Amino acid sequence: xxxxxxxxxxxxxxxxxxxxxxxxxxxxxxxxxxxxxxxxxxxxxxxxxxxxxxxxxxxxxxxxxxxxxxxxxxxxxxxxxxxxxxxxxxxxxxxxxxxxxxxxxxxxxxxx
Amino acid sequence: xxxxxxxxxxxxxxxxxxxxxxxxxxxxxxxxxxxxxxxxxxxxxxxxxxxxxxxxxxxxxxxxxxxxxxxxxxxxxxxxxxxxxxxxxxxxxxxxxxxxxxxxxxxxxxxxxx
Numbered sequence: 001x002x003x004x005x006x007x008x009x010x011x012x013x014x015x016x017x018x019x020x021x022x023x024x025x026x027x028x029x030x031x032x033x034x035x036x037x038x039x040x041x042x043x044x045x046x047x048x049x050x051x052x053x054x055x056x057x058x059x060x061x062x063x064x065x066x067x068x069x070x071x072x073x074x075x076x077x078x079x080x081x082x083x084x085x086x087x088x089x090x091x092x093x094x095x096x097x098x099x100x101x102x103x104x105x106x107x108x109x110x111x112x
Numbered sequence: 113x114x115x116x117x118x119x120x121x122x123x124x125x126x127x128x129x130x131x132x133x134x135x136x137x138x139x140x141x142x143x144x145x146x147x148x149x150x151x152x153x154x155x156x157x158x159x160x161x162x163x164x165x166x167x168x169x170x171x172x173x174x175x176x177x178x179x180x181x182x183x184x185x186x187x188x189x190x191x192x193x194x195x196x197x198x199x200x201x202x203x204x205x206x207x208x209x210x211x212x213x214x215x216x217x218x219x220x221x222x223x224x225x226x
Contacts, residue, residue, distance in 0.1 A: 042219050046216075097168070097210045098215060101157075
């Protein structure tokens with residue numbers, strides 16, 4: 001059965017430091033993968049998506065993610081975080097006609 | 113960018129009452145969805161809807177749940193009667209196509225059943 005796992009419920013990094021948020025998936029076919037971000041009191045916003053092709057995908061606000069079929073992973077990365085990146089990040093797999101499976105989310109906190 | 117609006121942001125009701133959650137999807141979108149997130153857990157698919165009909169529903173979509181979008185107005189999720197376990201944040205989403213493209217999400221309605 002398909003699944004998405006975000007192993008880190010909370011991540012804290014210093015402003016200006018690099019960031020990696022982990023996402024592992026389980027799916028037998030070609031995955032359609034997404035990273036969404038949720039800022040306080042706002043809806044989910046799409047950061048980036050992967051359908052096929054180049055395994056490194058660029059998103060908004062200098063985020064990028066790397067798809068690895070061998071590792072069944074889709075980790076989110078950013079070279080230098082800003083305090084405004086504080087939010088909850090969700091990895092998701094679209095497995096059939098708009099049905100998404102979400103990870104449990106990773107709450108990112110930025111230290112000044 | 114395109115926005116999905118959900119009304120209200122928070123709803124508090126007594127167990128057994130009826131509640132209707134409202135969603136104003138992106139204007140040219142054709143497919144609509146509800147997702148449920150219990151505190152501390154993953155967001156889970158409830159139902160998708162197209163052309164006035166439910167396409168597919170998950171096991172979370174109990175008999176007490178119903179959805180509709182009368183005359184292109186709000187896309188609604190009605191729960192009648194409510195139960196304590198219905199307390200959650202409900203997210204509405206919409207998309208133009210039913211393929212595996214992105215969904216646009218609202219900010220959620222927090223439902224508290226007392």
